[in-house]
Amino acid sequence: xxxxxxxxxxxxxxxxxxxxxxxxxxxxxxxxxxxxxxxxxxxxxxxxxxxxxxxxxxxxxxxxxxxxxxxxxxxxxxxxxxxxxxxxxxxxxxxxxxxxxxxxxxxxxxxxxxxxxxxxxxxxxxxxxxxxxxxxxxxxxxxxxxxxxxxxxxxxxxxxxxxxxxxxxxxxxxxxxxxxxxxxxxxxxxxxxxxxxxxxxxxxxxxxxxxxxxxxxxxxxxxxxxxxxxxxxxxxxxxxxxxxxxxxxxxxxxxxxxxxxxxxxxxxxxxxxxxxxxxxxxxxxxxxxxxxxxxxxxxxxxxxxxxxxxxxxxxxxxxxxxxxxxxxxxxxxxxxxxxxxxxxxxxxxxxxxxxxxxxxxxxxxxxxxxxxxxxxxxxxxxxxxxxxxxxxxxxxxxxxxxxxxxxxxxxxxxxxxxxxxxxxxxxxxxxxxxxxxxxxxxxxxxxxxxxxxxxxxxxxxxxxxxxxxxxxxxxxxxxxxxxxxxx
Amino acid sequence: xxxxxxxxxxxxxxxxxxxxxxxxxxxxxxxxxxxxxxxxxxxxxxxxxxxxxxxxxxxxxxxxxxxxxxxxxxxxxxxxxxxxxxxxxxxxxxxx
Numbered sequence: 215x216x217x218x219x220x221x222x223x224x225x226x227x228x229x230x231x232x233x234x235x236x237x238x239x240x241x242x243x244x245x246x247x248x249x250x251x252x253x254x255x256x257x258x259x260x261x262x263x264x265x266x267x268x269x270x271x272x273x274x275x276x277x278x279x280x281x282x283x284x285x286x287x288x289x290x291x292x293x294x295x296x297x298x299x300x301x302x303x304x305x306x307x308x309x310x311x312x313x314x315x316x317x318x319x320x321x322x323x324x325x326x327x328x329x330x331x332x333x334x335x336x337x338x339x340x341x342x343x344x345x346x347x348x349x350x351x352x353x354x355x356x357x358x359x360x361x362x363x364x365x366x367x368x369x370x371x372x373x374x375x376x377x378x379x380x381x382x383x384x385x386x387x388x389x390x391x392x393x394x395x396x397x398x399x400x401x402x403x404x405x406x407x408x409x410x411x412x413x414x415x416x417x418x419x420x421x422x423x424x425x426x427x428x429x430x431x432x433x434x435x436x437x438x439x440x441x442x443x444x445x446x447x448x449x450x451x452x453x454x455x456x457x458x459x460x461x462x463x464x465x466x467x468x469x470x471x472x473x474x475x476x477x478x479x480x481x482x483x484x485x486x487x488x489x490x491x492x493x494x495x496x497x498x499x500x501x502x503x504x505x506x507x508x509x510x511x512x513x514x515x516x517x518x519x520x521x522x523x524x525x526x527x528x529x530x531x532x533x534x535x536x537x538x539x540x541x542x543x544x545x546x547x548x549x550x551x552x553x554x555x556x557x558x559x560x561x562x563x564x565x566x567x568x569x570x571x572x573x574x575x576x577x578x579x580x581x582x583x584x585x586x587x588x589x590x591x592x593x594x595x596x597x598x599x600x601x602x603x604x605x606x607x608x609x610x611x612x613x614x615x616x617x618x619x620x621x622x623x624x625x626x627x628x629x630x631x632x633x634x635x636x637x638x639x640x641x642x643x644x645x646x647x648x649x650x651x652x653x654x655x656x657x658x659x660x661x662x663x664x665x666x667x668x669x670x671x672x673x674x675x676x677x678x679x680x681x682x683x684x685x686x687x688x689x690x691x692x693x694x695x696x697x698x699x700x701x
Numbered sequence: 702x703x704x705x706x707x708x709x710x711x712x713x714x715x716x717x718x719x720x721x722x723x724x725x726x727x728x729x730x731x732x733x734x735x736x737x738x739x740x741x742x743x744x745x746x747x748x749x750x751x752x753x754x755x756x757x758x759x760x761x762x763x764x765x766x767x768x769x770x771x772x773x774x775x776x777x778x779x780x781x782x783x784x785x786x787x788x789x790x791x792x793x794x795x796x797x
Binding site: 311381421450451453514515544548559567575585 | 710713714716717718719720721725728729732736737739740742743744745746748749752753754755756757758760772773777778780781783784792793795
């Protein structure tokens with residue numbers, strides 16, 4: 215199918231000139247998804263009927279009303295609620311949960327004329343970094359089906375990389391947009407905490423979670439963020455700071471820009487290939503006129519323990535609402551109210567979710583609250599201070615987005631602490647709430663590697679500027695997995 | 702290196718309203734111990750004069766007027782409910 219190998223700009227032209235109808239493009243998308251997803255397993259559900267209906271309505275829209283995302287296909291991570299469409303968070307707990315409202319981001323994208331194709335797989339309640347802990351299916355990396363796509367937005371990343379859809383929404387609590395984007399060779403942005411409304415996002419850890427765009431190019435990414443960013447009365451933690459025009463930032467000019475490279479992010483635990491690709495990328499940026507210097511973020515090693523204790527505490531409180539009464543799963547084996555709570559939760563939550571609930575409940579318990587939880591929140595403050603200090607001197611910071619390429623399916627679930635080490639380059643960013651993107655920067659054994667560009671609070675435009683300049687100077691984003699050509 | 706006991710895990714699970722079998726409790730005792738020992742890492746830090754960070758943005762309370770609005774029709778709301786009768790939600794018997 216040739217339509218889906220076209221660039222977004224080409225698709226927009228075709229739609230705008232009415233050479234292709236939204237309905238035709240939507241049908242072509244489903245054709246592609248139905249073929250490719252047998253192998254990739256990125257989608258949890260498809261809402262073909264509603265999407266085709268919406269497409270037919272959009273075709274009647276006068277050309278002058280059509281915005282920059284009009285008629286384009288979108289995939290939504292299945293922890294973002296969609297009115298009338300099952301939203302599971304990849305958990306048995308919400309297997310048959312049909313929300314009665316749309317998340318603000320979905321509302322905004324519908325308004326922009328995007329067609330939501332279906333819901334994408336994730337680790338259960340977004341807890342994980344491989345998309346292996348979904349209660350329903352294991353998503354595969356389109357570059358090599360024996361490997362994981364990363365996680366927890368693995369379904370979103372895989373669907374975009376496999377050419378099933380050009381745009382997807384992911385969520386990032388500790389790297390869940392950037393790491394799968396790196397593993398699948400696409401562009402994934404975690405915006406500043408508060409830049410995008412979390413209304414309608416099923417929370418993992420509310421003071422960390424952020425919804426963000428996952429796309430094939432930096433320009434597409436900027437377009438998608440433009441449409442979802444900004445204050446929302448339904449989310450009091452969303453920021454009133456004005457949203458700039460991101461597309462205008464894509465000038466390619468980064469002359470004189472000051473880049474800091476955190477020493478700690480190229481140290482132990484980072485593979486040689488990830489390190490080499492990052493150093494190579496820095497040379498490219500230098501050749502474009504940027505000034506590169508080393509910088510230290512001295513509290514980096516405390517970020518991971520701080521992250522795990524604080525997010526688990528928030529997760530255990532947040533997940534208390536799943537009690538067998540309010541939503542979804544209710545145990546049939548319960549004989550009284552107390553058993554409804556205990557058995558429903560025991561039967562419907564998966565292993566990793568239970569572990570986080572237990573860890574969080576332990577952390578918040580008397581005797582541990584001061585020693586662990588508060589201590590972790592103090593460490594969090596120090597990690598955030600590191601970033602403030604660094605951004606006083608540098609415009610952006612650069613590191614690998616993930617310490618290795620994608621691991622094999624099953625390979626990673628042996629040792630939990632090692633597994634979590636894979637989050638070492640991304641979690642500090644969420645602790646501080648600053649924005650960061652992953653863009654393709656190389657390959658190792660035909661598996662993609664990602665470059666992380668980190669900016670100061672609300673500096674997404676500057677991140678896009680750097681990412682776009684780098685993308686235009688390299689050709690990693692133009693390479694596609696074989697599965698995209700075969701199908 | 703301290704290790705959680707099965708009983709300690711079961712006590713935490715009780716607070717979390719989560720039923721666990723003894724086998725599960727043993728397994729989580731192992732896994733949680735690994736994490737909890739990881740917390741020792743944080744004790745290397747001197748945080749005497751550091752305020753705990755709770756939120757990224759320094760936002761004041763966001764208030765709005767409490768205004769009655771039509772948000773959801775009864776029909777729509779009931780569409781998301783497992784069992785209902787005569788416009789009311791059916792819940793399991795809790796008093797016996």
